[in-house]
Amino acid sequence: MTESAPLPAPSQTLMHQEAAQAADVVATQFARNEATVQALAADLRRNPPPFVVTCARGSSDHAATYAKYLFETQLGLVTASASPSVGSVYEAKQRLEGALYVVISQSGKSPDLLRNASAAADAGARVVAIVNVEDSPLAQLADTVLPLHAGPERSVAATKSYLASLAAILQLAAHWKDEAPLRDALPLLPDALRAAWQADWSPVTDGLVDAHNLFVLGRGLGLAAAQEAALKFKETCGLHAEAYSSAEVKHGPMALVGPGFPVLCFAQPDETEAGTLALAREFRGRGAQVWVAAQQGDPGAGRGEILPLVHGPHPACAPLLTIQSFYRAINALALRRGHNPDVPPHLNKVTETV
Template sequence: MSEAATPGRHMTDEIGQQPAIFADLLATRGAIAEVAARIAERRPRFALLAARGSSDHAALYAKYLIEVLLHLPAGLASPSTTTLYGARPDLTDVLLVSVSQSGGSPDLLEVTESGRQRGALTVAVTNTVDSPLNSAAELSVDIRAGQEQAVAATKTYSATLLALYLLVDAVRGGTGERAAPIPDLAATALDSGRQAVDDAVHRYRFAERMVTTARGYSLASACEAALKLAETSYLSARAYSGADLLHGPVAAIDADTAVLALCSTGRGGDAMRDVLRAVDQRGADICAIGSGAGDVPAAHRIPVPECAEELAPVLEVLPVQQLALGLALARGEDPDHPRGLKKVTRTR
């Protein structure tokens, strides 16, 4: 088999590129700071985030950042209220951030154009500087991840997380110094956790049902994990906040359920202890990923280097990507070309 036809080759390469991409993004964060200064000048009263797919999980992460670090209320937009129902709310003094790796999603373009007409300060966060979305928005942030060949997003997703963190941190007057160690920590996470990921692949290769869960900032990682496992390995995967999991869905968890728990060091990880005790009592097979994985009940653990809690999702998603890649290959699939999927979602 030629190298070009090797299943998972692109996804493997793109997972490995992430430490260098993070370093490049940090080296050019001055451009992001300029966008942040414009946002700070406008003093928005509310933030609205529009996205689809993996970008929607990045937007969820940004929602936590905005509410916790900026003390600004934030919400996730429902694009169909604009595209299908023609809603035109007053967005005066609202910050509208549209997140799209391709910048080519028609519904996000319509939401951004409508939002700008309705008074919002619009910001596009994309990996394509000449995209229609960038042209429609007043301001734009380039995530600088380079072209992604695999259909499943890896490096574009993590670069979006880091770009959003740098943007929000700069709005509050920060310099991104807490993110400085991220490239080296990412390299460590990808290398040191490889054996634990391989063991997890062997353990879960025949799983048919998986629940992913987390609290706080890491909830974005749990949502992305469910998507990655579903689209590359065709697992039936569902993401829940740890708090929501205990309010009903835990009743459906049993010994045949694999649970992937994202547990960073910090308040979010601390809040997962009681959740996973309850899940463990149901007999579930728990795989804990994160810098706080050693402090929760789990049958298998994949460690991640510790960093500031608000940056943990940037690192936590790396072994998640490796796990999705490994499971797909072990199950005889090609994660570079998931069945029936395309790179750009053309919804309206």
């Protein structure tokens, strides 16, 4: 559906302007939260939780996916996503004694998240709030608050607050693990984000102007980026997109892939990369249009099918760099498809679920 009001230029949307601020937001966040994160991480090393639980919705839940893979691969701690309705609707009590309960929210005021965080505290969990609004109800009931420091975000489509959520998770994991490769990547991340913002992803913008459906694929740490991208396709472009693990897509959904069904792959630069690239080649062999965001070449890819993925200071930074490049491309795509990405139909900036 075409917007009735005149559309802004790509650089004039709030989405573009706010996403462009992400590098500065992350740099500010790292500096302001360092003492709090170091204290929290030191305590978690002294008193390690038996497991970690995340609780979030929307883009924040995609950040929780990143937390799962990051905590499990870097810290060896099982991390599970809590379904908010279990506590807020079913009112089922959970056994959370000693657990680390991480609630991620831009506004910090959704009733279901508040009820779950309160129930987790009552059950003996340590509640950490990753939130943009520092005086929100969620921040007030948490044991530790990690502010996003993203500032006001007026576009309905979250950008800088999502990247700030990933950065907060990364900073916590790096100090909790307390080993050089991951910890030393933190000060280098803002400049890498600035480079990612300048990456040319115009081929995927050009190629999806008339699309109706697509898959977005990632794996491991990269799955969160695929989930976030699929959501943004739907809310800003009116384009039906579904996110899958590049392993999980083989269990049925891949039957849809062929001519006229495009695929966007995020090749996470780690042990999962080879499998994702192999799947991209398989889909091209079926006649599908496939784009791959990758740090290295993809044998069999045609001209314009490789999207540059900026080399980051650590593989764990790649999901942030991927999404930063993607945000610029999809802002342009939304406008090409006749949509204003700042005001998606039927959506509000703050969604309060029960």
